[in-house]
Amino acid sequence: MLAETGKSKSEDAPERRIVPEVVRQHVEQAAFFWAQRDTLMMDDPPDLHVVAGVDSRLEANLDGLRIAGPAAWPFVTAAYEDFPEKGELFIYAWMAIEQNDSRRMAEMVEHGRQSADACGLVGALAWHKPAMIAPLVRDWISAPDSFKRFLGVSACLGHGVDPKQMLARLVRDPDTRVRSTSLRLAGKLKRADLVDELKAGLNDAEEQPRFWAAWSLAELGSGDLASPELRKVAVGGGPDAMTALRAATRAAPDKDVRAWMGGLLTSPETAPLAVRGAGMLGDRTIFHWLTHQMRNPALAVAAGAALLELFPEARGADLFTTDPSQAGKAFEDHFKDEVAKVPFADKVKEWAKSKQLLT
Template sequence: MHTPGAITKRIIPRILEQHVEEAAFLWILRDSAVGAPHYQLSDLAKLDSRIEAHLDGLRIGGADAWRLCEEALKLGEAGEVFAAGVLALESKDANRLERVLETVAQFPETLRGLVSAFGWVAPQRLAGTVKSYLTSQSPLLRQIGIAACAVHRADPGQILANIIADDAAPVPLQTCALRTAGQLKRRDLIDPIKGHQQADDETVKLWAAWSSVLLGDRKRAIETLKSVACNKSPLGQRAFDLLLRAMSPTDAHLWLRSLAQFPEWQRDLVVGVGIIGDPFYVPWLIKQMSIPELSRVAGEAFSSITGVDIAYEDLDDEPPQDFEAGSTENPEDEDVAMDSDEDLPWPSPLKIVAWWDANKERFNQGVRYLSGMPISELQCKRVLTEGYQRQRKSTALELALMQAEEPLFEVRAPGWRQQSWLSE
């Protein structure tokens, strides 16, 4: 016969192991969900509640739970760094934090997990830690300190200006500071930021132009964004996403027209039409829905303009036969990229045409629309409350361009915190 104590000793470690594994795994899901086209804020909040439940189990597990988190850090994965980071930050245990930092230094790709942990923990529990990082001699610690301020939209003060003014600062630290200045609307830093638009490093150049635009200094920044956007890269996508929102509608139309002659820019053209939001393009978008490679993203652009939820309104269709996007199971296929449209519905062109014919009188050409209404601060706040994460990310940029002083809304923050902000 087993005694209760013996059973407990066998069960508890396994339960704690499950908490470590699930907290890390769910964070990986979350890392994808914050930019997904099918997650709403309410969905994110539910996912975050599941993560918090596992973190709570680890908090209760005390030293035993920490030992398991520390062991899991050897995997060198961002999810494990997130879970260990939350426990280390909340405990304010210097040795625990040092162990997490060692992992980040060894596996730089896990930094996003640690920054997410800083974003998860309540700001009042971070003050001493973040302050010590901001004043550290270590570029990595200063970068983490700046990033921690950014995710909580807390101004690090003069330190931010010092880093931006320091031409010898490492590129990761410099770009973090430049991006944060735009997110926080540090308009006092417009002039020093402007100088970095001529940097040799493409990443520095992008974030200098990106922040300049958010701070209202657009003329040269728009030209810089154009040059970066012409590169087929993640940096180029960042530039493209902001560029069309910051240009005048006339200039945006002309720029898209200049891209239309290049086949490799057709997908970007569809995305750009959704950003511009002019109903004039809807008939063209519907035609693109018949092209398998463009169909789903054209549907997303259509929804961005009209506000129609294609799946909910039963305007979707079955995927075309024999169509494969992204990576395949063929071992000879060298394309390992994920299908960025995977979670979007397949629109039915026939159903969409019928809907448009019945509703197009509600839309005025030459007006920018966002989710079915002319773009405005009120509409942006509605989409931030009700929209999907990819829409919300775009909408946060739109709102930041309208508001001179308000920080960029953080759509990656814990769901419950965002819901609290939006209810204020």
């Protein structure tokens, strides 16, 4: 047994005959596809159909690594050493867990600790089935090591698993990342018993815990308490701005949200946020107004994203360009050399007519 020998499962396994170049390609492609998937999921809004296609290609390459078994490790380690980015970390962690290799799992934790945000490691935990990672999570979630606690609660978040009474302690954890992730998990799980802890989180000294406390309160129906923090984060323009905006549109009555967005429209700095938020309200009658905003270079990207949220069928209809200069001189001057996804307003109108979406 593993506990008796001190060896990992992969160390006891017989070496398999492989075609080195094929295995190397599986490693490189799997790392690429997971990194691509992670990036696609950050799109606003993400194209889940495209993500599903990437997932199938990723899984095909992971199957190749399953077949290669421990013989794939030289290629996995070489890839991470050459390019220690999120996709390579994902493969390292996925392989360590898949092989139940205790030494490699210890290494993956240290690699994750040294990375910028450990998203590749967190992604590997989310990719594996809960039963596969359960022993790790049980050890990590109450560990003295704050990074392991972060991994444990992140795995619970990824799989929607409730750590029960332990979550009441984790939402007050001294580590900011653990606290933030735990507060977010409380909202995802609709843990109404933790409302008092979430309210206390609104006074946290750090922005991330405050934001996720507000987000979770909104999920639990306490939008009146959550709205001020959510709106502040949305206007702040940080990495959580779109998540905050989406939550803010649900946290207050429609009339109040529209009044807030009307105020945002009066300032050039916040007008794009209002245009994007309009697409989150689910009101397709704003189509004509949206196409008008598409003619303004400063608002076009937000208007295009709002269009895709309201009309998902617009995807794949050749209505956008990533070279803004193709939309006209005003767009070329505004974006200069920047790459941006800009809609063609005229094409959008013609497409809507052809689909009989206009009344």
